[in-house]
Amino acid sequence: MSKGTDKTDSYWLGIAGDLSAEFAKKAADVDRMGELPKENLIALSESGLDLAILPKEWGGGGISYRTYGKIVFAIARGCPATACIWLMHTGAAEGLVMLSSPERSRYYLEELKRGKRFASALSEPASGNLFLSPVQEAIPLPDGDWKLEGAKRFVSGSEWADYFIVNIGIEGKTTFFGVERDDSVVIHDIWDSLGMRGTRSQLIGFNGTRLKKENRCGEALRARQGxxxxxxxxxxxxxxxxxxxxxxxxxxxxxxxxxxxxxxxxxxxxxxxxxxxxxxxxxxxxxxxxxxxxxxxxxxxxxxxxxxxxxxxxxxxxxxxxxxxxxxxxxxxxxxxxxxxxxxxxxxxxxxxxxxxxxxxxxxxxxxxxx
Ligand SMILES: Cc1cc2nc3c(=O)[nH]c(=O)nc-3n(C[C@H](O)[C@H](O)[C@H](O)COP(=O)(O)OP(=O)(O)OC[C@H]3O[C@@H](n4cnc5c(N)ncnc54)[C@H](O)[C@@H]3O)c2cc1C
Missing domain, CATH: 1.20.140.10 (Butyryl-CoA Dehydrogenase, subunit A, domain 3)
Known part of the structure; x- marks a missing residue:
């Protein structure tokens, strides 16, 4: 991520601080109701913060990682559930924009600009901690696509997501795909949780979900941190x-x-x-x-x-x-x-x-x- 100017970075921090103060007023309700903080997430998107996280050469605001961390801090200080969903949303969107083919990358970028929602469906029910080494294997289809028969667990904001970044083994190698939500993606309501109730981090069944070859992500292009x-x-x-x-x-x-x-x-x-x-x-x-x-x-x-x-x-x-x-x-x-x-x-x-x-x-x- 290219380093933004101080002015730009402080501008984004100011936006995050102002939004956080508003989020704090509703944080107890978000927790009590266990509902997605949709208004907060819309406000973040409309403020331009969703896009600001991308490097300038990829159509974003080019903020530094240093500023990104402080933005997450500010949002979490106001409403942790909002911050958690936003973290997973920005992480998924960034991954799909940066690792997809140029054509798909442009598509995801435009969708992000339109306020579409992204979610990270990485953790498997068997062992969420080993999410970078999935045990689920993609099933090859005759036309060159694959399908996913399995599940991902604790996917924050999944009920409202339009796109998921998922990982799966192909011949034993961890591979990422962009998946557009369709009828094969079924959300199971398991999130009667102790805390972070507004994240609604549900179990997702992928019932024969098609993993299209054009939506297969490449390897990280350069040394970038997630x-x-x-x-x-x-x-x-x-x-x-x-x-x-x-x-x-x-x-x-x-x-x-x-x-x-x-x-x-x-x-x-x-x-x-x-x-x-x-x-x-x-x-x-x-x-x-x-x-x-x-x-x-x-x-x-x-x-x-x-x-x-x-x-x-x-x-x-x-x-x-x-x-x-x-x-x-x-x-x-x-x-x-x-x-x-x-x-x-x-x-x-x-x-x-x-x-x-x-x-x-x-x-x-x-x-x-x-x-
Ligand atoms: C609020 C919240 C939001 C989340 N949002 C998302 C999301 O958006 N997307 C997503 O993909 N995931 C999400 N997760 C999942 C999360 O990132 C972890 O993957 C998940 O919580 C791990 O849970 P698990 O039950 O599978 O743990 P396990 O990996 O089964 O671990 C259970 C216990 O075993 C221990 N353990 C695990 N492996 C080892 C080992 N090799 N050696 C010794 N001890 C070990 C762990 O420390 C832990 O104590 C979320 C989780 C929470 C709580």
Whole structure:
């Protein structure tokens, strides 16, 4: 992604910040109703942000990865479900525009401009974490196309998607395709989830779905990082920031009758807030370093992505937990936002690569064992 000018980058950050403030007003309703935040997603598309993520030479706004991460952070701070769907939508759209044939690429770009929705259908029911090595194999058809008989699970925003990027094995090799929604694509409503309820990350059955040869993606043309891996740490950090802000405001406001002072005057709260502040800052620095490496097309980006995601996932869970403790009994109810933060914060560590997988890769690399 070519680096945009500072003006351009700050313009897009301003847009994301303004939208985030609006999204925050409806985040509790999105969670309570478990409905797709369609209005938010339309607002993002109409603001031009969907297109801004593409390099200029591909018809986009050419924002840097650094700015992309901060945009995901801003949106997640307001409404994590919106940020998650947007992350998967932009990641899928970018993949299809950049990896398809020139003709199909132009087509997807035009569809993106028209506000069409894209979704990432990558995780398999058998093992979502190994989504880059699918066990499902494409079935060859006599006319040179293939068909997909199988399923993908936890596809965020799938009910509203017009196009999917799917991956499948062809003679054992992972291959990506663009799939246009048709009657063979059946959505199964499984998303009665703990948190991130507005993502409606459903199970999709592909019942003999045709994988057209012209929709087969090529290999990555150059060293580019996937937007999803770069954005996932920022999704958790947005939740962490939102939980931190709410917790700090509560500690400043809530009066303790026993002391006649706000809760923030209690020493244990000061100690915990200091820990949370420093950990959040450290996690952001790690995630910023990831984006710097991505903008430099560094070979260290993949490893840095595991580190940044692990840290961000953990910090989000810790700060959300602190919010519950600082909020007390009311925080255990929907009267305060802390229980929502706690539920939403669990998702990051489950999403691929899970915190356990990140630790395995980093630990093996550090100890020079395994692969
Ligand atoms: C909110 C949300 C939104 C999502 N959106 C999308 C989306 O839009 N598109 C999409 O494709 N996917 C999406 N996913 C799926 C996600 O990215 C993961 O693929 C999925 O959550 C992994 O789930 P699983 O149950 O298949 O995990 P599994 O891979 O089965 O893992 C289960 C457990 O086993 C552990 N484990 C797995 N492999 C190993 C190993 N080799 N060694 C040791 N331990 C291991 C894991 O750490 C975990 O503890 C979403 C998930 C969530 C929660």
């Amino acid at each position: 937007l999803i891996a770069l954005g996932l740490p920022w999704l958790s950090l947005g939740i962490a920031q939102s939980a931190y802000d709410a917790m700090r405001a509560h500690a400043e406001k809530k009066m303790l009758p026993s002391t006649g002072l706000p809760l923030g005057h209690a020493q244990w709260v000061q100690v915990e807030v200091a820990q949370a502040y420093v950990k959040l800052k450290a996690a952001k620095l790690l995630a910023e370093d990831l984006l710097r490496l991505a903008d430099e097309h560094s070979e260290e980006t993949n490893r840095a992505g595991l580190e940044a995601k692990l840290m961000a996932n953990q910090v989000a869970k810790e700060i959300a937990d602190l919010g519950i403790r600082v909020g007390g009994g009311l925080a255990y109810t929907k009267a305060l936002p802390f229980e929502r933060h706690l539920r939403d914060a669990q998702a990051g560590g489950l999403m691929a690569y899970s915190s356990e997988l990140c630790q395995i890769h980093i630990g093996q690399s550090e100890l020079r064992v395994g692969k």
